[in-house]
Amino acid sequence: MDIPQSTKSLGVTNEHDIELRLKENGLEIGGSYKPKYCRSRNKVAIVIPYRNRKVHLIIFLSYIHLFLQRQQLEYSIFVVEQTDGSPFNRGMLMNIGFEEAQLQSNFKCFIFHDIDMLPENDANLYGCPEDGKPRQMAFTIDIFEYKSTPDGYFGGVTAFSIKDFRKVNGFSNLFWGWGGEDDDLFQRLSFHNLTVTRPFDGLPNLTSFARYRTLYHTEEKPNPERWRLIQEGKWRFQTDGLISLQYRRLFIKFKPLYTHIYVDIKKY
Known part of the structure; x- marks a missing residue:
């Protein structure tokens, strides 16, 4: 399957045309979709942390909606945008998306998705994982030459049942800047004896179906505190996360392609 590098892959040239095309496919306001001729076994919330990547956002949305609809999923897309002023905090934005999405509908599971990663094959199912x-x-x-990611890697695109995400207390809220929050999350899973699965476990000949291509972006400045925070994480799992989440929602807008949640978060 070809990965679109521009909105021309939809046969359109601007965001408005994309909205019209996807509306014709049955996409509802707020970036929500429900199959017309069957009942989906899954109702999935897709949460994307976001700041200052407009081109990536358009490419991602133009691609991912059609990808999810071909899988006959019932889903909604939530883009959680952080204001300027503080370093980007991916983990906290994921936590906010988790809490805010549940105010909108009764989802069965969540997929936390970086905006620059595109799945290459429809066989990579975006359904709900088991508890x-x-x-x-x-x-x-692709940036790792399509070699299997290490067993301890738990980033980029991850799927949780609501029960499990609450059990691990979500992401840490303390990782400001690039890196570390996904490693901390993996430690939380191990601490709570949860089993990380990957698509096509036990079927090595099919792992090529779970390939991702990344959209180019300049490298972010790493968080210099990330290693210390990871090492100290086990002392904070119960107190740092969903239970300690603090933010100010400035607005929520139900746009044609997604639900836009704009928040202000502070580094204390």
């Missing part, structure tokens, strides 16, 4: 078995979706990635 106790959170899923690492990105098995092989």
